[in-house]
Every structure is written in C-alpha cells, then in structure tokens.
Amino acid sequence: MTALLVATRNTAKLSELRRLLDASDLGGIALWGLRDVEEFPEAPETGATFQENALAKARDAAAATGMPAVADDSGLAVDALNGMPGVFSARWSGRHGDDAANLDLVLGQIHDVPDERRGAAFVCAAALVVPGGDETVVVGEWRGRLVRERRGTNGFGYDPIFVPDGEQRTSAELAPEEKDAASHRGIAMRALLPHLRSLTAAAR
Template sequence: MKDVIIATKNRGKAKDFETLLAPYGVRVLTLHDVAEDLDVEETGTTFRENARLKAETVAERLGKIVIADDSGLAVDALDGRPGVYSARFSGEGATDERNIEKLLGELKKVPDEERTARFICVLAVAGPGLETRFFEGACEGRIMRAPAGDNGFGYDPVFYVPNEERTMAQLSPEEKAAVSHRGAAIRQLEEEARGLFGTEEDR
C-alpha cells in the first residue's frame, strides 16, 4: 500500500482526502502520524506559493508523495484581503471569532452589493520524481453583516453562498463539500488521481 502524506495536523481535513484516494489503494497519513515536530513556515505571498512550499518541503524531508492545501478568503472591498493571512488576520493569537470580528469591522460601511468575496483553495502535490502539480478551486459569495450557522470553521458563519441561500456554516458537511472551494479542488485532483497514484491493479 502506498502512503500519501497530507501536510496538515488537522485530522478532519485529512478525512476529505481518505475518501478520494481509497480506490487507489492509498493510505492517507497526516503530519501527526509521521512528523509531528515538522512545521513549515508559510512565507509565500500567494496560496500557490504556500501550497508548493509545504508540499515540497515535507516531500523532501519524508521521501513520500505529499498533498498540501493552502486556502483562505479574498474580499473584493478589501483588495483581496485577508488572503494568505486569513488564519491570522486578527494578529498574534488569532481565533475564528476575532478574525470575523475584525473582518466585519473593516466592512462596516461597505454596502451589501459590494461585499462580494470568494474562498480559494490551492492543492499542491509533490513527491520523489514528480513535478509539483497544482489543483485550484473557488467558491463565490458575499460577506454577511452578522454570523449565522453552527457548522464549519473559520469565516464560514459570515460567508453567504447565493446558490444555497445560506451561509457556509448553515450547510451540512455534505452540502458544503458539494459547493466549497476545497471540494472543487479535490474534484480536480480526482480527475488526475489515477495518473498520480495509480490503482491497486497498476501495482
């Protein structure tokens, strides 16, 4: 069985990939499983740069195929911020609640029709003998004036998805996967998974 490392310590995020890669006889592992002390500083200025940095650094260290995910929120009225700084938007010790509070504060005077935004996800796949590949997904929406919903994480409670007429945090995990930026990127990856990972019959 081939091991594929997801360059994250978030076990929940890794579960998204387990379903995808199951048909290819792949065992999905996280940094918790193989290198809990390995931290890659995200010094890139774009999602693609950070995804590449994480994937290639971990692949070189461990000698295995690695999938890295970098994602975040881009708000048009804020010139694309918080972008790659989404997780630490409110500064040192940032939490989801503080990030949302800062975001809503900066958008307080922005009219509803100008509160357009999108979630962006870039996956990078790196490994021995592989040219690093990228898979990208996005989800368009707008920023609400107050949080709604108890599911998801990050900015989900204030990210309204027009086609669903609800926030991301009001969607079930299955509904979110069908429309989310990460779901779109994973479906792109799935289209090329056989070439990247092979199948049980190929080995």
C-alpha cells in the first residue's frame, strides 16, 4: 500500500479524490490529509498562477514529510472580471475560506452584466511531487456561466452560482458523482492517474 499525502485540510477535496480513485479502480493507495501528519510550516500562496501554487504546496508537503504529495490550486475565472478572482478565489473578499462572502462579492461585481456575458470557468491545477523523483503538474478547466442567485446545497465555494455548459443545474445541484465526471478537479486528477499508477507500480 502506497501512502499519498494530499496537501489539504479541506475534507470535501479529500472526499472528491477518494471517489475519483475508487471510480478509476486504482487500488494500493492510502490517502492522507494534512490533518493526518505532524504540522509543518506552509508557505503562503504567492504564485501568479494555479500551477505555481499547486507545485509549491506539493513540494512543501513532500519535503516536510518524505511522502509523495499531491496538491491542487483551483478557483473561478470570470470572463467579465478579466479572469479574476482566479488565484485569489479563496480569499476574494479578504477573508480566506469565507465562501459566502466571496460568492456575494463576485455576484455584486457582475450584478449589471447581462446573462449572455456571464461566462466563467473553474480551473484546477494539480501537482504530484515524489521526494527525490518526478514533479508533474496538470490542469483541468470546466466552462460554464454564472447565475444571479444561489441554487443547490452540494459542493462548496462558488458551486451554487456556476452552471456548467450543457447543464441547467448549478454545480451545487449536481450529485457528487456527476460533478466528479465533469469538473475541473476531476479532469485534473484523472490526468494524474497514470502517474499515480506508476507510483504504486514502483512500490511493489
């Protein structure tokens, strides 16, 4: 069994990755979160891109624990806001992780934007760092549009106002399995699967 550290304290992200691994029939991996290891200094997210932030988090986690580490950085890119909040998505309102405040701020900023110009994308960069080995970064994007009011109770972050292309429901109205099959994080994590398979093969 290969232990893989997922560099997050977000239980929803851990659950998503567990579901993706189960669906891919990739066995032999035990997922650990940051709550499962001794605390270590975590550098602030100062990268200009999702890729830079994801790689920095994975490197920190791998160096501190000696474990292979996966980290992701994700957020919402709103067309009418020139791609913002982007890497600042989790702290757009000034308070990190305040989903309600971040969502309200985005809705306020695009209040006067007509429906046909409310395009947006969820973007996820995922990095895998193996101590003394390879570093891999992949990116997934999920296009859609933003609605004017929250709908749904699943998911987290901006999910209640994001309607994926080809859907009438928001991301927060999708079942977890439906979201996994289409989402930015699902796309990115599936792109990592061949590298995770190599990891388990090397451990045999």
